[in-house]
Amino acid sequence: AQSVAQPEDQVNVAEGNPLTVKCTYSVSGNPYLFWYVQYPNRGLQFLLKYITGDNLVKGSYGFEAEFNKSQTSFHLKKPSALVSDSALYFCAVRDSGTGGFKTIFGAGTRLFVKA
Amino acid sequence: GAVVSQHPSRVICKSGTSVKIECRSLDFQATTMFWYRQFPKQSLMLMATSNEGSKATYEQGVEKDKFLINHASLTLSTLTVTSAHPEDSSFYICSARDWGREGIEQFFGPGTRLTVL
Numbered sequence: 001a002q003s004v005a006q007p008e009d010q011v012n013v014a015e016g017n018p019l020t021v022k023c024t025y026s027v028s029g030n031p032y033l034f035w036y037v038q039y040p041n042r043g044l045q046f047l048l049k050y051i052t053g054d055n056l057v058k059g060s061y062g063f064e065a066e067f068n069k070s071q072t073s074f075h076l077k078k079p080s081a082l083v084s085d086s087a088l089y090f091c092a093v094r095d096s097g098t099g100g101f102k103t104i105f106g107a108g109t110r111l112f113v114k115a
Numbered sequence: 116g117a118v119v120s121q122h123p124s125r126v127i128c129k130s131g132t133s134v135k136i137e138c139r140s141l142d143f144q145a146t147t148m149f150w151y152r153q154f155p156k157q158s159l160m161l162m163a164t165s166n167e168g169s170k171a172t173y174e175q176g177v178e179k180d181k182f183l184i185n186h187a188s189l190t191l192s193t194l195t196v197t198s199a200h201p202e203d204s205s206f207y208i209c210s211a212r213d214w215g216r217e218g219i220e221q222f223f224g225p226g227t228r229l230t231v232l
Contacts, residue, residue, distance in 0.1 A: 046223075102161060108157070
């Protein structure tokens, strides 16, 4: 069965500093990996995805993520955090080996960027 | 990207009443839609997968008679919470897959906040 873990409930970072939000996954086949951001009382906004190809994926709002197959990780990064990046971030995985049907979400990591 | 809308965005109802939530794909055809619920400060939990023209597939532990799903067209799926109770209060989010983009993309609605008094 597929699963995804976000080991940190919360990440605090000062504005202008780099940020990392961690994600590890488990699938039987090849993974499709996603990052989404959620603002209060809003739905999910897509940030980026990894399907195949380059391990470093660039997405919206200056975010990027690196797919590491050996460590089964897909950490979200940004070189310089903004206060407006403060939100709830979800990592998600879909197992392409099972027909790629269900998307499973991690528990979420709340990011606080301090001015 | 493709747009998914939900209506209503917020609903408050009395215990025992039924509430219908609509999910529409505005600029693409969605043969598959997904319904999630999210409790405060928690992740999204998949409730059911809705396929156009056929019965929905429910996740384990989700009561299909309580959460009725209808996917009558390629752009509309509805979730009806029947005989709602306070414990059904939650944030319900729908998602639709755009098979025109090889089905990889999944787009989310803005969510519906249900409060049952």
